Amino acid sequence: ETGVTQTPRHLVMGMTNKKSLKCEQHLGHNAMYWYKQSAKKPLELMFVYNFKEQTENNSVPSRFSPECPNSSHLFLHLHTLQPEDSALYLCASSQDFKSAGANVLTFGAGSRLTVL
Amino acid sequence: AQKVTQAQTEISVVEKEDVTLDCVYETRDTTYYLFWYKQPPSGELVFLIRRNSFDEQNEISGRYSWNFQKSTSSFNFTITASQVVDSAVYFCALSSPNSGYALNFGKGTSLLVTP
Numbered sequence: 001e002t003g004v005t006q007t008p009r010h011l012v013m014g015m016t017n018k019k020s021l022k023c024e025q026h027l028g029h030n031a032m033y034w035y036k037q038s039a040k041k042p043l044e045l046m047f048v049y050n051f052k053e054q055t056e057n058n059s060v061p062s063r064f065s066p067e068c069p070n071s072s073h074l075f076l077h078l079h080t081l082q083p084e085d086s087a088l089y090l091c092a093s094s095q096d097f098k099s100a101g102a103n104v105l106t107f108g109a110g111s112r113l114t115v116l
Numbered sequence: 117a118q119k120v121t122q123a124q125t126e127i128s129v130v131e132k133e134d135v136t137l138d139c140v141y142e143t144r145d146t147t148y149y150l151f152w153y154k155q156p157p158s159g160e161l162v163f164l165i166r167r168n169s170f171d172e173q174n175e176i177s178g179r180y181s182w183n184f185q186k187s188t189s190s191f192n193f194t195i196t197a198s199q200v201v202d203s204a205v206y207f208c209a210l211s212s213p214n215s216g217y218a219l220n221f222g223k224g225t226s227l228l229v230t231p
Contacts, residue, residue, distance in 0.1 A: 002160050002162070040223065042120075043207070043219075048218070056216070056218065090159075090161065097216075104166060107153075107160045108160055109159040110159040110160065112159075
């Protein structure tokens, strides 16, 4: 248990469904991240929230919609996904962002998403 | 632009062998940070080490050691006397103040240690 909890661990959805991924951390961290891990590709940073404010959006399609209601919770809302969106989605947190403290990320175990 | 290259996609060794995972990086920044993370089959990435660009001292932690060489832009990771529990995917990563401290990961090296 790393201190970052992701649910669900596995999700299968059709292209027309709407679902959400949830991430929770109780480490007292102020920055939270969504990463996408696809086979044979480097981890891709999707979104960063620092003190509940979105600071990074790396050209992610609008069918992915993040939400950070507080520093401990992060959601990734999914709608009208494509089969190529199937991947492992990893949540991470760090002390803060845009400082050396941002470097050391604590990751969750990921949510394995399959889009049919 | 920053880039991390882990040329070894998969490595297979027998238990108790030593194994070195290679990492080569590219950056124009003079201040930067290098990392290694381990991803076991359970999925979560586990932080192993962080080094800054001004500290080229090699580091040893138990069976793990890291060799940082700025001259060759490499930050290699050696596991001595490997064990089955070392089987995982290992990622090298790079960040810098100029990139907003965002981590740039390599594609990872999958290490399989067999009994």
